[in-house]
Amino acid sequence: MNPRLNTIAMIVSDMDASMAFYARLGLEFTIDPRSPEHAGCDLPGGPHVMLDTEKFRTPFLPGWSAPGGGPRTLLCFEFDTPAGVDAKYAELVAAGHRGIAEPFDAFWGMRYATVADPDGSGVDLYAALPAR
Known part of the structure; x- marks a missing residue:
């Protein structure tokens, strides 16, 4: 199994x-x-x-310490629209959370952004872009 x-x-x-x-x-x-x-x-x-x-x-976890540098693992949240990505990114940054990557249109067909949670872990926000 x-x-x-x-x-x-x-x-x-x-x-x-x-x-x-x-x-x-x-x-x-x-x-x-x-x-x-x-x-x-x-x-x-x-x-x-x-x-x-x-x-x-x-x-x-003997010997554990908080990791340094950038995030190695990211939680990814899907939104219904690209505007939803932009709005949530703006809300989180306005609430004091660090933006890692501002919203952008990715070559793979998604609106994408990344913010840091309170411990610096990456959180991706994404939505499919409209078909062209």
Whole structure:
């Protein structure tokens, strides 16, 4: 049997800031009643996303330290229209989040932009461009 990817875990430094950021993208996390350092969100279709604070996760990851440089993994959010990408990018940047790539029309036929979440992880925003 092949394993199934069904959960994405992200280590965050500030649970409240991370939950607020992802709420702007439609993800509603619930704090685990057994630990305020762990939260989860079920996505449509079955995947689950978890937020774990550094304090919660580091005992299980000996030698872990926050990565430096640019993001290695990005969460990607699809929008219905290119205008939706532009509007969400503007909203997130106006709320104080760092823009990594301003909205642009990519050669592969999508409107694309990237912002950083509160811990610097990349979050892509994209929508298909109208057929020409």
